[in-house]
Amino acid sequence: MDSKTITVTSPLLPDLEEFHGLLEKIWDSKWITNNGSFHKKLEAALAEYLKVPYVSLFTNGTLPLITALQALHVTGEVITTPYSFVATTHALWWNGIKPVFVDIEWETGCMDPSKIEAAITPRTTAIMPVHVYGKPCDTKAIKEIADKYGLKVIYDAAHAFGVEVDGESVLNAGDMSTLSFHATKVYNTVEGGAMVMHDEATKKRIDYLKNFGFAGETEVVAPGINSKMDEIRAAYGLLNLRQVDAAIDARHKVAIRYREALKDVEGISFWNDLPGVRHNYSYFPIFVDAARYGMTRDELYFKMEERGVLGRRYFYPLISTFSTYRGLESATPSNLPVATKMADEVICLPMHHALSEADLEQVIDCINVNR
Numbered sequence: 001m002d003s004k005t006i007t008v009t010s011p012l013l014p015d016l017e018e019f020h021g022l023l024e025k026i027w028d029s030k031w032i033t034n035n036g037s038f039h040k041k042l043e044a045a046l047a048e049y050l051k052v053p054y055v056s057l058f059t060n061g062t063l064p065l066i067t068a069l070q071a072l073h074v075t076g077e078v079i080t081t082p083y084s085f086v087a088t089t090h091a092l093w094w095n096g097i098k099p100v101f102v103d104i105e106w107e108t109g110c111m112d113p114s115k116i117e118a119a120i121t122p123r124t125t126a127i128m129p130v131h132v133y134g135k136p137c138d139t140k141a142i143k144e145i146a147d148k149y150g151l152k153v154i155y156d157a158a159h160a161f162g163v164e165v166d167g168e169s170v171l172n173a174g175d176m177s178t179l180s181f182h183a184t185k186v187y188n189t190v191e192g193g194a195m196v197m198h199d200e201a202t203k204k205r206i207d208y209l210k211n212f213g214f215a216g217e218t219e220v221v222a223p224g225i226n227s228k229m230d231e232i233r234a235a236y237g238l239l240n241l242r243q244v245d246a247a248i249d250a251r252h253k254v255a256i257r258y259r260e261a262l263k264d265v266e267g268i269s270f271w272n273d274l275p276g277v278r279h280n281y282s283y284f285p286i287f288v289d290a291a292r293y294g295m296t297r298d299e300l301y302f303k304m305e306e307r308g309v310l311g312r313r314y315f316y317p318l319i320s321t322f323s324t325y326r327g328l329e330s331a332t333p334s335n336l337p338v339a340t341k342m343a344d345e346v347i348c349l350p351m352h353h354a355l356s357e358a359d360l361e362q363v364i365d366c367i368n369v370n371r
């Protein structure tokens with residue numbers, strides 16, 4: 001049995017020759033960071049591709065979250081989800097804000113809007129939901145609650161690159177949305193990220209904040225940080241933007257193949273596409289009902305690993321169980337039954353643009369007990 005190792009993801013890489021050509025331009029210009037020409041081009045190209053008014057590039061996807069909270073002067077308590085990558089909650093911690101966890105919906109993995117109001121206190125100033133796996137949150141319901149209580153909304157849209165609902169970008173919801181362009185994401189700039197905002201004044205302020213607060217040669221208007229993207233990664237990002245649609249199409253085909261092969265497997269469930277949504281197929285989570293499948297999630301996960309199929313228990317453990325956060329009242333499992341169940345049942349299957357039919361057969365063979 002000489003089956004190969006199949007990883008959960010594989011980075012989308014630009015053509016090396018083309019990248020070399022752009023590197024030569026950067027070398028010639030001797031301008032390697034601080035809002036150079038590739039940085040400007042990538043911000044404009046992303047705003048157009050994503051159908052959003054303003055984009056500010058960052059050096060990763062965590063700093064725009066931290067900076068968004070700073071820019072909106074968010075303090076006190078923020079309502080968020082435990083079912084995410086740990087950076088979501090860490091961004092609150094870095095701002096001295098108390099996270100208040102609310103449960104998620106089984107149908108999407110996103111924050112359950114019906115749980116938000118009960119979590120609001122006089123100290124609540126914002127809501128920070130996550131479009132988890134690129135599934136759009138119920139942005140309308142969240143906006144209604146935010147408007148009623150005068151709360152800011154910052155979306156961690158790290159997974160939602162290119163996701164649209166009825167032709168409109170989900171990144172236009174809330175006061176701000178943040179993206180990650182980490183190597184493992186649908187669209188990457190090696191490390192990188194961005195913030196999406198609605199008006200020019202906010203874009204200007206964010207551009208100051210990501211550059212130490214400099215508003216001019218000698219003027220510092222706020223205690224900013226350094227979270228700028230450099231020219232080399234901006235050039236790489238321009239090349240990757242050209243091929244991201246093809247990568248999303250390839251991912252879509254993988255999702256279709258998995259759904260077809262796993263639809264009749266007792267005890268394995270997954271999500272189908274939502275009507276009116278342009279998905280990006282960033283992840284393919286399956287949920288293992290141990291009693292019906294005859295094997296626990298962990299048993300299946302380790303069986304896959306033995307057979308060279310590296311899935312990921314993503315998101316497990318829940319953020320609320322980590323030592324920094326587990327002492328919070330809102331972190332108790334009884335407050336988060338759906339998130340707890342999802343974290344215990346989920347495996348993200350290998351999902352990327354370069355999976356071959358043989359790779360998919362190997363993955364499906366581990367899971368489909370009917371074969």
Ligand SMILES: *Cc1c(COP(=O)(O)O)cnc(C)c1O
Nearest residue numbers: 060061062085087158180181182
């Ligand atoms: C990847 C990710 C981040 C952090 O992005 P980095 O670019 O790795 O800093 C934040 N939130 C979520 C939900 C993520 O998946």
